[in-house]
Amino acid sequence: MRRWARLGNGFWCGFAIVLTAGITVRMRPADAPARTTTGGTGPGLVRIDAGLRALLPGGTRPRFADLDRDGVLDIVVAHRDRVRAYRGDGDRFVPMRPPLPPLASGSVFVADIDDDAHPDVLVAGEDGIRGARRHPSGRRWHPVGPLAGGAALRDATPIDGGIVALGRDGAVTRVRLPVDRPTVDTLGRVPGAARTIAADVDRDGRPDVVVAGRGIAAWLNRGDGRLVADAGLPFASHATDAAALPHARGVDVVAVGPRLGLVRCRRAPDGAWRMIARRTTPYLAVAAADIDGDGTLDVVAARRTGIDVFGDGRVARKPTRAVRVRALDAPRIAIGDIDRDGRDEALVTDRRGAIALRAPTR
Ligand SMILES: [Ca+2]
Ligand SMILES: [Ca+2]
Ligand SMILES: [Ca+2]
Ligand SMILES: [Ca+2]
Secondary structure, eight states, rough: HHHHHHTTTTTTOOOOOOOSOOBBOOOOSOOTTTTTOTTTTBOEEEEHHHHHHHOOOOOOOOOEEEETTTSEEEEEOOOOOEEEHHHHHSSSEEESSSSOOOOOOOOEEEEOTTTTOEEEEEEETTEEEEEEETTSSSOEEEEEEGGGGOOEEEEEEEEEEEHHHHHHSSEEEESSOTSOOOOEEEEEEOTTTTTEEEEEEOEEEOOEEEESSSSSEEEOOOOSSOOEOOOOOOSSSSSEEEEEEEETEEEEEEEEEEEEEEEEEOOOSSHHHHHHHHEEEEEEEEEEETTOOOSOOEEEEEETTTTEEGGGGOTOOSSSEEOOOOOSSSSSEEETTTTSSOOOOEEEETTTTTEEEEEEOO
C-alpha cells in the first residue's frame, strides 16, 4: 500500500517473483519512462509494467474489480488454460484465496449476479456463461452455470437483472436471473458482432444494450423487463471493440476497427444515430478512462504500434497523450485506478504480454 502511494514519484523499477505453482508479483516504484514518447499535443504515458507483465502472459483478458471489497482493486485474468483471480494488497497482486473454481478461459466480466452485494466472476466462453459466486464470508466460491444455453460466446455484459450474451454466430441473447432459474430469450442477430456493452444511449437513466460489429445495434431498456430493438447505425466496415463514453450530456458509444478507424456515435433524442466524430487511424481496441484524473472520461485507443489518449473524449482532435509500443497482436484494454491516486491506469494486453500505463505526474 505504501509503495503504491509512491507511484507518482518519478522513476520506476519493478521486479517480479514468479512461482509456477501460483504467480506472486511484487512491485516497486522506479523504472521506465525511457520508452515513453510524446505524441499529439501533450505529454506521453509512463509505463508501469513492473509486476503486471509477469502476471499477464500473452493471451490474457484481464478485468479489474474489488472482489473482496477491501477498497483495493483485484484482478481477474483469463489465462489460456483457466481463469484466475489475484488479490491486490496495495503493492502487489497475489493469488486470491480461496482460488476460483476451475473456469475455462473466455471473456471475463464481474457483476453481482445474486444481489448479495458481493461481486461475482463470470466468463463468456465456449460453452456459454460460467462463473463463480463469492460467498459473503469470502471463504468459498460457488460455481455458476452454464448459463445462456451453453452456446459458444464471444462476449457478454451484465444489464439490469440479467446478462446479455453475444454468440459466435452473431446471436444476441438475454439471460434473465435469478442464477438458479435462468431463462434465455433471443434479442436478435448481429452478423460479425464483436463486442457488447451496456450504455444509457437514450438518456432515460436505464442502461441499454449496445452491440458493435458491422455497425452499432442497440436494444433500449424500457425498465419493465423489455429490451426493444433500436434503429442503430450501420458501418461500412467492422468494429472490433467498443466502449461507452458517458459525458455531461449523455452517453456516447466509441467504436474502433482496423478499417473503421475510431468513431464516436450518439443517439439523438429523435432516435437517430449519428457519427459525431471519426478518425481513420486503424485502432483495434478502445476504452473509456479518466487517465488525467480531471473527472472527465478520456478515450484510450490501441493501434498496432501505439496507444493514444484523447483527453475528454475529443477523438476528432489530435491525441493528447501517446506512447509507441512494439507491435500489438489483438490488443484489449482494461481500466482501473490500481494505485488509488484518483487517476485511471490503462492495462493493454495482447497475445504476447501486457503493458500498464499511467499519465506522468505533473
Ligand atoms: Ca480487493
Ligand atoms: Ca454476488
Ligand atoms: Ca480525464
Ligand atoms: Ca491511478
